[in-house]
Amino acid sequence: MGHTLHTIAVLMGGISSEREISMASGKAVASGLRAAGFSVVEENINSSNITLNSSVDLAFVALHGSFGEDGGIQKQLLDLGIPFTGSSVVSCENSFDKVKTRSILRQLGIPVATGEVLQSAQERTLSLPVVVKPPREGSSVGCHIVRSEEEWLNAFVDTASFCEDVLVEEYIPGRELTVGIVGDQILPVIEISPQGGWYDFKAKYQSDKTIYQVPAQLSSSVSEELQSMAWEVFKGLDAMDLARVDFRLDPDNRPFVLELNAIPGFTESSLLPKAAAAIGISFSELCCRIVEGAWTRQR
DSSP: OOOOEEEEEEEESSEEETTTHHHHHHHHHHHHHHHHHHHEEEEEESSSOOOTTTTEEEEEEESTTTTTSSHHHHHHHHHHOOOOOOOOOOOOOOOOOSSHHHHHHTTOOOOOOOOEEESOOOOOOOSSSSEEEEEEEOTTOOOOOSSEEEEEEHHHHHHHHTSSSSSEOOOOEEEEEEEEEEEEEEEEEEEOOOTTSSSOOOHHHHHHHHHHESSSSSHHHHHHHHHHHHHHHHHHHHHHHHHEEEEEOTTTTEEEEEEEEEEEOSSSSSSHHHHHTTTOOOHHHHHHHHHHHHHHHHH
């Protein structure tokens, strides 16, 4: 073969509710890759039909949400014959759909919150508090914590406006934690502490009051359990190159997996790069590892 990796197209923007965040991720990745000496083309994606210059060796997918993490863009890149970073079409479809993710994880014996999929508000059998979420949206879009019967109907109706099937899960009190993975390296656990106690879209992207602790203050046995469970989830969903696995840790230190993000936020201040920085991996090196891993695998 002998062909070397030279030109990388960074795909950013996209058509989901997370377009702005994706633009920020893509710009950061492009500058990280340029710093490492790659030739970079920035591709602002604004439809679900993409065309890429034939000089591109590899696509770095920095699209979040639908047509980014759901297998859609991956299908098109396969058709174009362009190698890309991140997980396969099927793996993305499975991790983007929280109902599919739950079913795969349960078969593997990995703990998830008790849950049910409803078409109407009257079908609920779980007692409150519950978390109501659309199965196929990112960034907490359409998610609600419902603590009283008075809030139930409005929350359900709002979530149902995003999807046909509504996922309702038992609310797990405790701590919000996340574990990033790059290649075959499991990064330190991060704790997310939103002021006001709920890590919603606002806390993620508009608040300067959310506290991130890397590494999280946990006993080494709990940290190791979270890291090994994150790896099981990563392998169980056939994820590749990078991902972030989100957890709740209940007051008895029992972890429950919420989801796997196939393309987590990727600015210097995003969670996965923060965790990498905590063990001495610079942002530019992180970007390099991801493209080199994807390139080696797909050549």
